[in-house]
Amino acid sequence: MQFPSPVSVKWIASFINAELVGNTTGEATGLNEIHSVRSGDIVFVDHPKYYDKCINSDASFIIINKKADVPEGKALLITDEPFEAYLKLVRHFRPFTASDKMVSDTAIIGEGSVIMPNVFVGNNVRIGKNCIIHPSVSIYDNCSIGNDVVIHSGCVIGGDAFYFNTKKNREVWFKKMESCGRVIIEDNVEIGSNCTIDRGVSGDTKIGKGSKLDNLIHIAHEVEVGRNCLIAAQVGIAGSTVLGDGVTIWGQAGLNKTLAIGNNAVILAKSGVGENIPDGKVYFGTPADEALKKQKELVWIRRIPEMWEKIKELTAAKQS
Amino acid sequence: MQFPSPVSVKWIASFINAELVGNTTGEATGLNEIHSVRSGDIVFVDHPKYYDKCINSDASFIIINKKADVPEGKALLITDEPFEAYLKLVRHFRPFTASDKMVSDTAIIGEGSVIMPNVFVGNNVRIGKNCIIHPSVSIYDNCSIGNDVVIHSGCVIGGDAFYFNTKKNREVWFKKMESCGRVIIEDNVEIGSNCTIDRGVSGDTKIGKGSKLDNLIHIAHEVEVGRNCLIAAQVGIAGSTVLGDGVTIWGQAGLNKTLAIGNNAVILAKSGVGENIPDGKVYFGTPADEALKKQKELVWIRRIPEMWEKIKELTAAKQS
Amino acid sequence: MQFPSPVSVKWIASFINAELVGNTTGEATGLNEIHSVRSGDIVFVDHPKYYDKCINSDASFIIINKKADVPEGKALLITDEPFEAYLKLVRHFRPFTASDKMVSDTAIIGEGSVIMPNVFVGNNVRIGKNCIIHPSVSIYDNCSIGNDVVIHSGCVIGGDAFYFNTKKNREVWFKKMESCGRVIIEDNVEIGSNCTIDRGVSGDTKIGKGSKLDNLIHIAHEVEVGRNCLIAAQVGIAGSTVLGDGVTIWGQAGLNKTLAIGNNAVILAKSGVGENIPDGKVYFGTPADEALKKQKELVWIRRIPEMWEKIKELTAAKQS
Numbered sequence: 001m002q003f004p005s006p007v008s009v010k011w012i013a014s015f016i017n018a019e020l021v022g023n024t025t026g027e028a029t030g031l032n033e034i035h036s037v038r039s040g041d042i043v044f045v046d047h048p049k050y051y052d053k054c055i056n057s058d059a060s061f062i063i064i065n066k067k068a069d070v071p072e073g074k075a076l077l078i079t080d081e082p083f084e085a086y087l088k089l090v091r092h093f094r095p096f097t098a099s100d101k102m103v104s105d106t107a108i109i110g111e112g113s114v115i116m117p118n119v120f121v122g123n124n125v126r127i128g129k130n131c132i133i134h135p136s137v138s139i140y141d142n143c144s145i146g147n148d149v150v151i152h153s154g155c156v157i158g159g160d161a162f163y164f165n166t167k168k169n170r171e172v173w174f175k176k177m178e179s180c181g182r183v184i185i186e187d188n189v190e191i192g193s194n195c196t197i198d199r200g201v202s203g204d205t206k207i208g209k210g211s212k213l214d215n216l217i218h219i220a221h222e223v224e225v226g227r228n229c230l231i232a233a234q235v236g237i238a239g240s241t242v243l244g245d246g247v248t249i250w251g252q253a254g255l256n257k258t259l260a261i262g263n264n265a266v267i268l269a270k271s272g273v274g275e276n277i278p279d280g281k282v283y284f285g286t287p288a289d290e291a292l293k294k295q296k297e298l299v300w301i302r303r304i305p306e307m308w309e310k311i312k313e314l315t316a317a318k319q320s
Numbered sequence: 321m322q323f324p325s326p327v328s329v330k331w332i333a334s335f336i337n338a339e340l341v342g343n344t345t346g347e348a349t350g351l352n353e354i355h356s357v358r359s360g361d362i363v364f365v366d367h368p369k370y371y372d373k374c375i376n377s378d379a380s381f382i383i384i385n386k387k388a389d390v391p392e393g394k395a396l397l398i399t400d401e402p403f404e405a406y407l408k409l410v411r412h413f414r415p416f417t418a419s420d421k422m423v424s425d426t427a428i429i430g431e432g433s434v435i436m437p438n439v440f441v442g443n444n445v446r447i448g449k450n451c452i453i454h455p456s457v458s459i460y461d462n463c464s465i466g467n468d469v470v471i472h473s474g475c476v477i478g479g480d481a482f483y484f485n486t487k488k489n490r491e492v493w494f495k496k497m498e499s500c501g502r503v504i505i506e507d508n509v510e511i512g513s514n515c516t517i518d519r520g521v522s523g524d525t526k527i528g529k530g531s532k533l534d535n536l537i538h539i540a541h542e543v544e545v546g547r548n549c550l551i552a553a554q555v556g557i558a559g560s561t562v563l564g565d566g567v568t569i570w571g572q573a574g575l576n577k578t579l580a581i582g583n584n585a586v587i588l589a590k591s592g593v594g595e596n597i598p599d600g601k602v603y604f605g606t607p608a609d610e611a612l613k614k615q616k617e618l619v620w621i622r623r624i625p626e627m628w629e630k631i632k633e634l635t636a637a638k639q640s
Numbered sequence: 641m642q643f644p645s646p647v648s649v650k651w652i653a654s655f656i657n658a659e660l661v662g663n664t665t666g667e668a669t670g671l672n673e674i675h676s677v678r679s680g681d682i683v684f685v686d687h688p689k690y691y692d693k694c695i696n697s698d699a700s701f702i703i704i705n706k707k708a709d710v711p712e713g714k715a716l717l718i719t720d721e722p723f724e725a726y727l728k729l730v731r732h733f734r735p736f737t738a739s740d741k742m743v744s745d746t747a748i749i750g751e752g753s754v755i756m757p758n759v760f761v762g763n764n765v766r767i768g769k770n771c772i773i774h775p776s777v778s779i780y781d782n783c784s785i786g787n788d789v790v791i792h793s794g795c796v797i798g799g800d801a802f803y804f805n806t807k808k809n810r811e812v813w814f815k816k817m818e819s820c821g822r823v824i825i826e827d828n829v830e831i832g833s834n835c836t837i838d839r840g841v842s843g844d845t846k847i848g849k850g851s852k853l854d855n856l857i858h859i860a861h862e863v864e865v866g867r868n869c870l871i872a873a874q875v876g877i878a879g880s881t882v883l884g885d886g887v888t889i890w891g892q893a894g895l896n897k898t899l900a901i902g903n904n905a906v907i908l909a910k911s912g913v914g915e916n917i918p919d920g921k922v923y924f925g926t927p928a929d930e931a932l933k934k935q936k937e938l939v940w941i942r943r944i945p946e947m948w949e950k951i952k953e954l955t956a957a958k959q960s
Contacts, residue, residue, distance in 0.1 A: 098754040114418040120775035135440035138793035153458035156793040156833035193476035193516040196833040196855040215516040270592040272910040434738040455760035473778035513796035513836040534802040535836040
């Protein structure tokens with residue numbers, strides 16, 4: 001997430017009760033977890049394995065549980081519990097607020113847009129012009145929806161990322177990485193019934209202009225769907241995977257996390273994709289591979305009995 | 321869709337600003353896209369490849385972008401933009417109307433039926449007797465539900481078809497084929513939580529008497545489910561596929577579009593069905609085939625290492 | 641289900657119009673179908689094949705359609721229609737009640753818990769402390785939710801079991817086994833958007849402490865999820881399957897009914913599990929098997945063309 005305006009790192013250090021080392025007069029422009037950091041951001045790290053990576057990332061301010069060398073212009077915020085400090089900041093800058101209003105007073109809804117009954121629109125949500133938001137859609141805080149967007153009934157836009165700090169040697173195995181990201185839906189997108197599009201952990205989940213989604217689709221945190229993509233029913237896309245433009249995904253396919261799917265790639269129905277797909281390629285199967293290759297495999301499997309017969313003949317001939 | 325009463329084709333031509341050629345005194349009884357046309361219907365065609373098919377279909381009135389010969393009794397409505405003309409008619413005869421009512425004044429709800437909180441019931445919806453519509457169900461305009469039907473929470477009945485006029489050489493790749501069809505649910509059907517049943521593009525989507533659907537099922541536009549079918553959770557059925565009576569589909573199976581599934585056919589869990597299934601057959605796998613055949617394939621695959629050993633032996637014997 | 645207090649079997653017999661044989665002075669403590677019976681329970685049986693099993697089960701009172709010997713201390717309730725009698729009792733003790741209240745007067749909601757707009761909370765529901773129930777969640781009657789639980793938008797907790805008395809030689813093939821069970825969600829569970837968790841037919845469906853569920857997951861009747869389980873999006877688990885603690889299930893996997901999944905087992909994405917999994921094992925594929933074994937199979941399949949070449953060489957050598 002980016003802050004509405006820069007925040008003094010001195011104030012941050014005092015708020016999370018951390019020792020400030022390095023550039024003590026800097027101002028932070030955002031707060032992100034390591035996969036989404038930009039220059040000006042605060043990040044956190046609590047495992048020695050990732051100290052170097054975080055200190056040398058684009059982040060300018062590192063919440064950390066050990067004193068370390070810090071590059072010129074950056075600062076460390078040293079505290080015993082970096083994860084808890086990060087959560088405290090998330091909760092402060094993007095607090096969850098209980099509400100009994102179906103449409104928040106701080107939501108902005110463009111001219112010509114229709115909000116049907118039983119819709120929930122959270123705080124600071126922006127909806128563009130000439131949209132239709134069908135009944136029982138829920139749009140969580142801070143999400144942004146373009147013009148001429150149609151969202152069918154039962155969709156949940158901006159649910160929390162499924163993302164946990166996991167340690168199996170403590171009482172609570174899964175500590176939730178509370179989400180402060182958003183969902184951004186561009187112009188002329190249509191989303192079918194009962195889809196779920198999670199917001200980013202700290203970055204944004206995006207659906208590009210002109211893309212069309214069928215029903216019961218799952219789009220995880222920080223996924224980016226390009227422009228003019230077509231996604232059929234019951235597809236699932238895991239966290240941080242990025243689709244190019246013009247991608248087609250047929251029904252019930254699943255994509256693993258952090259993949260890159262090239263422009264105009266096609267993923268056939270029911271495929272389970274575990275690797276990147278180059279531009280324009282057609283993939284099929286689980287694990288998915290080029291469709292032609294997979295289809296040949298299916299033909300070969302059907303020839304096994306014939307091979308077995310030939311081996312039997314050869315063995316008999318040898319023994320005779 | 322069928323019109324409530326016949327409409328003069330002269331009025332239609334003037335409304336869409338088309339030149340009328342042929343039977344200029346006819347009356348249209350309905351409006352359908354090519355896959356659902358009946359005699360008396362208006363249809364549209366904008367690609368030379370499909371001119372003949374549409375002119376010689378059951379449709380009586382053809383919106384077309386070129387003058388052509390027209391059979392006795394039929395008429396052409398000639399306009400540069402047949403697709404736009406069709407959409408104009410759809411929007412006129414089945415307009416989307418914004419509403420702040422949870423149950424439309426024009427909905428008819430039978431005796432003994434219970435509508436729970438947060439349910440949306442659109443215009444001209446009919447619900448029979450002794451139904452239970454659980455919380456947060458959304459029923460779009462014009463859908464029809466029989467007697468003794470139970471619909472569990474979060475279901476969306478009558479969402480728009482996922483159906484686009486696609487041309488990748490223009491700015492807007494996907495122009496939505498706006499739906500004017502309905503969903504028809506017959507008596508004694510039960511539908512589990514968070515299912516999505518889309519209405520037809522111009523025809524009807526049907527769930528036959530006594531059929532039972534589990535949770536999170538996707539039924540696309542113009543699908544017809546027969547009587548006494550059993551469909552387990554997370555199944556998806558693509559557009560215009562027709563199931564006979566007594567069909568059983570186990571969890572997470574997917575069916576491609578425009579298939580015919582025979583009476584009492586069984587589709588095992590997770591199957592991906594891409595071809596028609598005859599009456600009474602049991603199918604499995606992706607792509608699905610007769611279950612026995614597929615199971616034999618799995619056995620053969622497990623024998624490959626043994627075959628490899630035999631080939632090694634034969635090769636060694638040859639070389640010795 | 642357990643009764644709030646013991647019920648005289650004499651009253652039961654008279655209520656369902658059955659002949660009472662055996663221990664006529666007993667008191668029933670619950671009503672369960674055969675898979676969930678405990679001592680003190682009423683059960684029903686209508687097929688001779690299952691007479692012995694039911695009479696000798698833990699149940700104390702057997703609704704049956706034939707006179708039979710009954711063990712000391714137990715009683716038979718003899719009636720022509722045991723299934724109808726069972727349904728009559730279910731409807732009496734756990735009646736469905738129409739409501740226009742979004743939160744029932746009999747629901748108990750703990751301190752610090754937030755109920756967002758458009759949520760439905762049924763009769764006798766208990767929600768613990770510091771929970772967040774996001775918009776458009778539906779919680780059916782009698783469900784119980786612990787402390788610090790988060791349920792995201794569109795979830796349906798406590799929908800009816802997908803469970804039918806099926807006979808294909810009568811007019812109505814599927815007679816619904818009306819559910820009287822509950823859903824029990826323990827402390828510190830988080831459930832993603834648009835999940836469906838069905839209540840038990842007569843027992844309880846349970847989600848163990850600290851477990852985390854992603855979006856669009858289906859959990860069927862009487863499933864038990866252990867503690868600290870992690871279940872990714874679009875997973876489906878069929879009826880009465882039991883997961884140990886620390887189980888991980890990746891996206892779009894499906895589990896058949898009545899399985900036992902061991903502690904810390906891992907099920908990889910898209911797998912279709914049809915058998916029990918021992919503690920700590922990693923499974924993959926459809927039908928799922930140990931992941932290493934499955935991965936080897938995939939390698940072997942890719943070697944078939946090479947085998948084919950070798951067989952051709954051997955055959956040529958033989959013939960020369």
